[in-house]
Amino acid sequence: MSDTIEHVKCLIIGSGPAGYTAAIYAARANMHPVLYQGTQPGGQLTTTNDVENFPGYPDGITGPEMMIQLQNQAARFGTDIRDGWITKVDFSGDIHKVWVNDTKEIHCDTVIISTGASAKYLGLDSEQKYLKLGGGVSACAVCDGFFYRNQEVVIVGAGDSACEEAHYLSKLCKKVTMLVRRDEFRASKIMAARVKNTENIEILYNTETDEVLGDGQVVTGVRVVNNQTKETHEIPATGFFVAIGHKPNTDIFKDFLNLDETGYIINAVPGTSKTNVGGVFVSGDAADHVYRQAITAAGTGCMAALDAERYLAAKDSNFEVSTSTYN
Secondary structure, three states, X not given: OOOOOEEEEEEEEOOHHHHHHHHHHHHHOOOOOEEEOOXXXXXXXXXXXXXXXXXXXXXXXXXXXXXXXXXXXXXXXXXXXXXXXXXXXXXXXXXXXEEEOOOEEEEEEEEEEOOOEEEOOOXXXXXXXXXXXXXXXXXXXXXXHHXXXXXXXXXXXXXXXXXXXXXXXXXXXXXXXXEOOOOOOOOXXXXXXXXXXXXXXXXXXXXXEEEEEEOOOOEEEEEEEEOOOOXXXXXXXXXXXXXXXXXXXXXXXXXXXXXXXXXXXXXXXXXOOEOOOOOEEEOHHHOOOOOOOHHHHHHHHHHHHHHHHHHHHHHOOOOOOOHHHHO
């Protein structure tokens, strides 16, 4: 092994609730984890202003503040937290090889993938403006719907997830306007029927978002266009939800790990964090396309660290599983 190649017992790729939780458990187990934060330190939660559904915060907390606290907790136990991102991997041999920023090479005994998934957005300047401001644009109704109780909101999407989120919002909001780009849903018939039969959901077919309207701080409405007639009109709303899917950040692993048709990493053994490559584990939204919550991501981060610890113990009789890990 060259002097320029670093050896790491446990490498964690990505931050956020999954990565930092994995780091806390791995550090407490004397695995000396190294964590690379990636292109978005703290993950998706850093774009969320208020988090009120994570246990232990009775008064709520901002997403960025929660990530700082998790990072500090991981560092307290000795995690080596670094800037930079993994740009290439090679899991073809007994040694797990990764490259940082296309230059630095690291050889790892275990790898925990916590790269998450990125919500897809429409790409409108106004949408991105109010998303960054935390002023009414969201890609998670379960996360943010509570803040729009008894208000009117707009949701974009036509698949099962969009229908599920629209139905969820309908239980909180005065009115939900659903924008469907075509003249029919992509969702299953049962999910489409659910929203069609919900009294306070209005469905606009052949309709696309032209502009997210606001006062410079928060969303006040949405201008839409009928893609058949080209007519436009404005819909008053305080919230704009985008439910057009997520893209897992897993492209660099596709030559080595089993992915599903949309790119999510497949757990080799259900109920564990194991992938099809021994010593490589996955946590958080890189594998979870169902729940996508901070609390579930943290739980799988714990699982990945415990699985990695057991893997090391099985390979090296001198490495003992620490009972303190489970406390």
